[in-house]
Amino acid sequence: MSAAAPLFIGLDVGTQSVKLVAYDPASRRIVATHGQPLELIAGNDGSREQHAQWWIDAIAACFGKLDPAQRAAVAAIGVSGQQHGFVPLDADGNVLAPAKLWNDTSTSGECDEIMSAAGGEANCVTLAGNPILAGYTASKLPWTRKHRPEVYAKLATILLPHDYVNFWLTGQRWMEYGDASGTGWLDVRTRTWSREMLAATDADTNLADFLPPLVQADASFAIAPGIADQLGLPRDVIVAAGGGDNMMAAIGTGNVAPGVLTMSLGTSGTLFACSDTPVVDENAGWAAFCSSTGGWLPLICTMNTTVATENVAKLFGFSSRDGESVLEGTKPGADGLVMLPFFNGERTPNLPDARASLHGMDMGNLTRGNVYRAAMEGATYALRNGFDALRAAGMSFDWIRLTGGGSHSATWRQMVADVFDLPVQVPEQAEGAAFGGALQALWAFERANGRDTTIAAIARDHVRVDASTAARPNPDAVAAYATHYQSFLTFLDSAQRLYAPHPDPAR
Ligand SMILES: Nc1ncnc2c1ncn2[C@@H]1O[C@H](COP(=O)(O)OP(=O)(O)O)[C@@H](O)[C@H]1O
Numbered sequence: 001m002s003a004a005a006p007l008f009i010g011l012d013v014g015t016q017s018v019k020l021v022a023y024d025p026a027s028r029r030i031v032a033t034h035g036q037p038l039e040l041i042a043g044n045d046g047s048r049e050q051h052a053q054w055w056i057d058a059i060a061a062c063f064g065k066l067d068p069a070q071r072a073a074v075a076a077i078g079v080s081g082q083q084h085g086f087v088p089l090d091a092d093g094n095v096l097a098p099a100k101l102w103n104d105t106s107t108s109g110e111c112d113e114i115m116s117a118a119g120g121e122a123n124c125v126t127l128a129g130n131p132i133l134a135g136y137t138a139s140k141l142p143w144t145r146k147h148r149p150e151v152y153a154k155l156a157t158i159l160l161p162h163d164y165v166n167f168w169l170t171g172q173r174w175m176e177y178g179d180a181s182g183t184g185w186l187d188v189r190t191r192t193w194s195r196e197m198l199a200a201t202d203a204d205t206n207l208a209d210f211l212p213p214l215v216q217a218d219a220s221f222a223i224a225p226g227i228a229d230q231l232g233l234p235r236d237v238i239v240a241a242g243g244g245d246n247m248m249a250a251i252g253t254g255n256v257a258p259g260v261l262t263m264s265l266g267t268s269g270t271l272f273a274c275s276d277t278p279v280v281d282e283n284a285g286w287a288a289f290c291s292s293t294g295g296w297l298p299l300i301c302t303m304n305t306t307v308a309t310e311n312v313a314k315l316f317g318f319s320s321r322d323g324e325s326v327l328e329g330t331k332p333g334a335d336g337l338v339m340l341p342f343f344n345g346e347r348t349p350n351l352p353d354a355r356a357s358l359h360g361m362d363m364g365n366l367t368r369g370n371v372y373r374a375a376m377e378g379a380t381y382a383l384r385n386g387f388d389a390l391r392a393a394g395m396s397f398d399w400i401r402l403t404g405g406g407s408h409s410a411t412w413r414q415m416v417a418d419v420f421d422l423p424v425q426v427p428e429q430a431e432g433a434a435f436g437g438a439l440q441a442l443w444a445f446e447r448a449n450g451r452d453t454t455i456a457a458i459a460r461d462h463v464r465v466d467a468s469t470a471a472r473p474n475p476d477a478v479a480a481y482a483t484h485y486q487s488f489l490t491f492l493d494s495a496q497r498l499y500a501p502h503p504d505p506a507r
């Protein structure tokens with residue numbers, strides 16, 4: 001390796017783009033950030049797919065934007081990725097089909113079939129900690145068996161998106177616990193595959209044979225020499241275990257000890273806490289996931305966050321990055337407009353067939369600013385609705401750490417503070433998932449070099465919040481939003497009746 005200060009690379013394979021951050025822990029500076037957009041294949045049946053090769057091409061393009069000295073200084077890489085995607089490989093490691101993603105609702109029938117075979121939703125929670133919700137990896141296997149029999153016939157390994165990137169980087173197949181818990185097959189209490197859930201998914205095959213070994217969060221692997229040469233990196237670069245994007249955003253926002261709540265405003269909206277012990281809700285009010293630090297990560301995920309704001313921005317022909325000027329003059333409550341933002345169907349609440357709607361229009365309030373604001377408010381209320389389940393279980397928080405693309409908007413930051421009535425902090429590194437990848441890479445590097453560092457100590461030393469972007473609840477706005485949130489819940493109630501999913505056959 002070169003004598004320059006070692007750099008730690010975090011990669012985040014998001015839904016809309018791949019992001020790379022290069023972090024110098026000695027100076028505590030991000031020395032480079034690069035992004036590359038991703039396409040999406042969207043079908044009328046709710047399918048949402050990407051080619052795994054697109055992720056690889058985007059990653060290679062991001063590395064290509066680093067200067068040669070930066071590439072020569074890379075010591076370790078940590079990969080974060082959108083959760084739940086299904087990447088089918090044959091025995092030689094060839095990808096057999098486009099990856100069905102976390103927001104693909106075309107397999108909601110298969111979710112019901114698996115839950116029925118497992119004895120119903122409540123029994124899934126007993127067996128593994130989670131029901132099989134729209135988008136979870138498990139449902140994509142029977143769908144593949146039915147709709148892509150030629151893929152099923154050759155299937156040798158199932159990988160998640162970030163696992164596939166790790167496989168490309170190292171030639172090795174593994175999963176870590178955080179992302180593995182989003183398959184629906186991992187018993188999160190014992191951190192072992194649930195034989196019952198695997199059998200309920202496919203009674204004719206031993207699905208465990210398709211799953212790679214599970215590794216600890218501080219594991220490390222050698223980069224494949226050919227890939228190091230292709231990317232212009234040293235051949236002794238190590239690759240960390242990686243993790244699902246929310247697990248990595250937990251690291252990147254310093255959410256590695258109980259008491260912190262992170263919110264990510266990306267394509268999806270997520271809210272999560274971390275715990276040293278398994279946290280399972282018998283009523284399945286949240287996703288009982290594992291973290292990528294050896295612990296657990298109770299999480300709420302909605303499928304339509306910047307999806308909603310982006311759709312409105314596209315309709316009116318502006319970029320969401322210029323959204324602050326469009327919002328000028330608008331007020332909490334969007335002058336009476338209420339949006340249910342379910343453009344993609346929804347997971348929290350479980351309404352995979354739902355669609356978006358706009359309510360409260362009159363002769364004067366239908367402006368682009370109000371509609372854009374209603375989209376932002378609707379996406380925020382949807383998260384607030386999920387948050388109530390965490391609070392009902394007795395979890396309490398003093399702060400929200402905000403990350404993801406939406407955290408760049410000052411209006412959205414203030415809205416989150418007011419809707420949740422909690423102060424908001426934004427870490428200096430707004431790309432929380434990619435930064436988490438860089439910190440996990442640093443952890444793996446330290447461990448590989450015999451140093452007994454913990455991820456909590458690394459996060460404490462390297463995650464810093466940006467005082468200039470903090471937002472505190474404004475009492476007038478808190479009161480106004482409390483009223484508007486009630487309107488949202490009333491409209492949500494009718495949507496729940498209109499789009500109710502299939503009844504649980506076991507109830
Ligand atoms: N200033 C901004 N105001 C509102 N939204 C923004 C702003 N900047 C970025 N975004 C939104 O963030 C999105 C990207 O978020 P990101 O967390 O990177 O998504 P993902 O990880 O799902 O690919 C953009 O598509 C855009 O909608």
Ligand SMILES: O=C(CO)[C@@H](O)[C@H](O)COP(=O)(O)O
Pocket residue numbers: 014015016081082083084102135182244245246266267268269270287301
């Ligand atoms: O499904 C979930 C969490 O369970 C999503 O949060 C995905 O992990 C996608 O993340 P983004 O692309 O929105 O970052």
